[in-house]
Each structure stands twice: as C-alpha cells, then as structure tokens.
Amino acid sequence: MKKLYTSINRIIEIFLIVIFALLVVDVLGQVLSRKVFGQSFTFTEELARYALIWLTILGAAYLNGQRDHLAMDFWLNKLPPEKKVQRLRIIELVMAAFALVVMVIGGGNLVYTTLRLGQLSAAMSIPLGFIYAIVPFSGLLVIFYSYYNYSRHEY
Numbered sequence: 001m002k003k004l005y006t007s008i009n010r011i012i013e014i015f016l017i018v019i020f021a022l023l024v025v026d027v028l029g030q031v032l033s034r035k036v037f038g039q040s041f042t043f044t045e046e047l048a049r050y051a052l053i054w055l056t057i058l059g060a061a062y063l064n065g066q067r068d069h070l071a072m073d074f075w076l077n078k079l080p081p082e083k084k085v086q087r088l089r090i091i092e093l094v095m096a097a098f099a100l101v102v103m104v105i106g107g108g109n110l111v112y113t114t115l116r117l118g119q120l121s122a123a124m125s126i127p128l129g130f131i132y133a134i135v136p137f138s139g140l141l142v143i144f145y146s147y148y149n150y151s152r153h154e155y
Contacts, residue, residue, distance in 0.1 A: 005065075005148050012062045012141070016055065023051040046123040054134045061138035064095065065145030089150055096146035103139025111136060 030044035063069045076087060115129030 001148065001151070008141070008144070009062070009065065012058065016059055016062065019051050019055045019058070023048060023055065026051065043123045046121055050121070050126075050131050053131070057134050057138045058141075061141040061145070064142050065148070067149065092146040092150040096143045096150075099139040099142035099146070103142065104136045107132065107135030107139055 026044050026047050030040045030048070033040045033044070060069065076084060079087060111129045111132050113129075114132060115127055119128045120126065121128055121131065
C-alpha cells in the first residue's frame with residue numbers, strides 16, 4: 001500500500017508541476033502578446049482559468065493526502081493520544097463520505113450532463129465535461145488518501 005501511495009504521489013506531483021508551468025507560460029504569453037502586439041490571443045484567458053481550476057482542485061486533493069491542508073487542530077492536539085487517533089479516523093471517514101457524495105457522484109453527474117449536452121468552452125471549443133472531469137478524479141484521490149490515512153496506525 002505504501003508503494004502505491006508513493007507512486008500516486010509522484011505522478012500527481014509531476015502533473016501539478018506541469019499544470020503550474022503551463023499556467024505560467026500561458027499568462028506570460030498573454031502579457032507579452034498584449035505588450036508586443038497590442039492584443040492577446042483569444043484562448044489564453046480561458047486556458048489560464050481552466051489550468052487554475054485543475055491546479056486548485058487536484059492540489060487540494062494532493063494536500064489532503066499529505067495531511068498538509070489547512071486545519072484548525074488546536075483542540076485536536078489537546079486530546080490524549082488514543083482519543084486523537086479515534087477523532088482523526090472519524091475525520092477521514094467524513095472526508096471520504098464527502099468526496100464520494102459531492103465530488104465523485106455530484107462531479108460525475110456534472111461531467112455526464114455537460115458531455116451529453118455537448119457544451120463547449122467558448123474560446124478553445126473543448127468539451128466542458130473534460131474540464132470538469134478533475135472533480136470526480138480528485139474525489140477518488142481523496143477517498144484513496146482517506147483510506148490510506150485511516151489504515152495507518154501512527155498519527
């Protein structure tokens with residue numbers, strides 16, 4: 001399980017780096033085209049928006065798996081160790097349930113609906129279902145990470 005966890009982390013890290021690099025190049029290209037040509041390319045703003053969406057949602061799932069997400073854990077750290085482990089396991093179950101219902105099922109419905117309706121992005125003409133597919137994918141990642149963190153004995 002640890003090997004799968006490490007492999008998934010490495011793949012997600014590389015993917016996040018690529019998305020961030022694409023975002024930087026896109027925004028830099030947009031700024032330069034405005035300064036040099038007096039107008040920007042039609043697709044750059046939309047590409048930046050979608051790259052930022054993917055970076056944010058996938059990055060949140062990744063940070064959840066690393067336990068580096070924002071947390072208000074002042075009261076949690078005041079608990080004795082056995083209660084702390086129990087509380088952290090409950091939190092993992094709640095996060096997995098949320099990811100399943102909202103991200104996987106709800107996001108899957110969104111992807112299905114937009115693909116079925118044939119909705120396309122305005123500038124790049126990409127099916128919006130492909131853009132929204134990051135939501136159920138990230139939900140599956142959150143579930144995997146929650147299972148992994150739940151099954152570990154050290155907290």
